[in-house]
Amino acid sequence: MLNANSLRIGLLALFTSTAVTADILFSENFEDGDSAGWNTSGNVAVSGTQSIGNYSLRLKQTASGAHSVNATGYSDVQITMRLAATGLEGSDRCYAEYSLDAGTSWTQMLELADGQDDATFYSASANPAGADDNSNLQVRFRGTGNLLGDYCWGDEVMVTATLGGLTPAPEIELSGSGNFGSVNVGDSDQRQFIISNSGNANLVLGALSSATAPFSVQADNCSGQTLAGAGSCSISVVFSPTSTGYAGDSLSLSNNDADENPLTLALTGTGTEPGTVVDNYDPLSGSGAVVRNELSYAALTGAPANGSLVQMGAFALPAEAAQPVHQFEGSLQLHNESTSGAFDEIKDTFRYTGSGDTTRKHLPEFDYQFVQTGTHLVPVERGTLANSHPEWEYILQPGRVWNENGDNGFSRAAIPFALHQKNANCMHNGVMSLLFKNDGSVSNVAYQISSETCLYFKFDMWGTLAASYTPQVINNADTVKADYQTEVAARLPTKPVAALAQDFPGIDPSQFGSAAETDPAHMTLFGVTYQGVNYVGGCATRAGDYPYCDWLTVPSYSTAKTVFAGTAMMRLEKLYAGASQQMIGDWVADCGATGTWGDVTFEHASDMATGNYGSAGYMTDEGRTHTNDLFLPEDHASKISYSCSYYDRKVAPGTQWVYHTSDTYVLGTAMNAFLKAQAGSNADIFSDVIVNDLWKPLGVSPTAQVSRRTYDAVAQPFAGWGLVFQRDDVAKIANFLNVADGQINGVAMLDNAMFDAAMQRNSADRGPIPLADYHYNNGFWAHEISGDLNCSNPLWVPFMSGYGGISVLLLPNGLSYYYFSDNDTYLWMKAAQEAHKLSPLCQ
Incomplete structure (x- = not known):
């Protein structure tokens, strides 16, 4: 402990000399007028009353202020701090301290008492051995005064160090992924792991543990090896499923890396049935005697014309x-998309279009491949299809093919599609219709959009376009057909919502999708999953019911924060214990290892409790700045720069809920980087952790296996929005969470403790509080509804919520209720009360 004023001159020289020969890890003189990045407690302010320069950190009575410093990769760490005091009496003290264990214990550098409280700045430095290569280093100013006039003043903190020069130590590194995805029963797939030593001492490897069937180690070139610096070895693992379903295992490799022994190699895969194609799939038995007043043969083969809106039933089978x-x-190609077609604006909050012609009023260029299996027409590419159009991207869905007597020997096809707003999540659903022959003859293509899930932009779009059909052999046609037939066969059985009254007498189906809670004019679709059945409703448009409701595409918006960001974090925690407590700043360079993100964990970000915000008012920060700087930019660099830097530190992480989609974008970036470090540079947080581990084994559609990503080489998935679903996808995901308890084939896929907390089963961990009677935990919302059901005990119900009017309710009796609307309403209590009649919700 140092407290001599005589140290000041010598330490001033130290301040200037170390900066020349060493790197500055952290420097703070408070001259910017704020304490951003400091974790403060008590009465703390940046003040100019006493300072070196214009400002210092003022601590009144028992206040404190601490800051994290990451010294990973550095040696010869030197800490310098300056401290002054005023008004101290008796046992009052001011301290400057450092911690080597993230604040668990502290070492004093300076202690000022009565007699040293004349506003003179004292200085001290320390060169603690335990600070080298330490990611848990912290510095702190602290006071213990007991009167109003007791003040401590902290200023000119600097931490310097030399890059490298560490005590020789091995550092084990792993690349390669053990995620095999889906493999047909009877087939095998191989993955290779590369073990390397990035340290500066020999890495001594022990024996690799044995694998459990259906996994096996094909080649082990690592056990018993000693790897010098930059040395490497390989391990090959084979997955050979003998039955369908998910399988998981892990290998461990003992070694002498002090902080990663043993090394764990996670193995996952799903056995699937080999694809078989039914040649005459879903045959039709009608006579072809169809009475057609709209989209007739004459209308489709005449000169292309805009015409007028038709009833959507004209596109139906x-x-x-x-x-x-x-x-x-x-391949089917459309012509003159950019100059043809009609457009009628219904709502345009942001004034996108105006009275003149714009690209938003027209379809994107269309040139895509299809294959026919029986009476179904399947696009070769599914999910959102990137293109050069400035506003729209297609999502193509499987349609139908049939014959009508009035079509003069042509066959007729209908193709459901959606326009997905580029770089955003609005969804505008439509259908195309055409006539064709085997020889490539094709009619014009009629198209119409009469509905959407979009709060701020609603329109009808229709017309006919000239087209070309080029018959050609599609190389993977049999695979596309087999996958499609498997997808349809795996759907949950459906019934209309009205069937609830027959299946469960006494239930009022009108309380689901209730007009009293959501205006039917703004309802896209809704449903109830209960006892293995998906009871479905909705699909109305401004021109009659949508004819292919199974394929209607809906957006996720912030439900992605639950099913992507929150679920991925809980999956990572299951695969790599401690993942949720990783620091954002250690994995996202733009956020920095220190500053406002140095002490924010993955879980803090998932809880919307980073401590960084502008206003703590409900949803105040989620406004136009997000639109301009997060949602509109198409590149990762712009999105992450804004997300990391826009908000200042206000409180300690984990203490205040403030909703930021930007925080979820940061979390997705951090989890992606963490996964790459564990599983190799080709790993992807969405494709591997969500799609391969969860969606494919659950039978989620190819449409939902695509995420919005940045339009650059990074291709960063958004994590907080940008997914799309079909109603069967929503039902399966809800059942996975609410009925299967996060398990697939009896295997827990998510960390049990985190999942229990998210589902509100742990009263000690309900998550931060957004509003009275609400919690937000690991990406899941929860609402306390015992009063609405006359329950004697608290009843916290988890749910998902998405912008514009999207809700997915996970009730504890195993019933899930979902709806996708766009009238900015989020009510579901009538559905919960009706579900209470099926099976009591009170606990």
């Missing part, structure tokens, strides 16, 4: 549809 006589396989 009619009751008397006959088996098609032609087979579609090849």
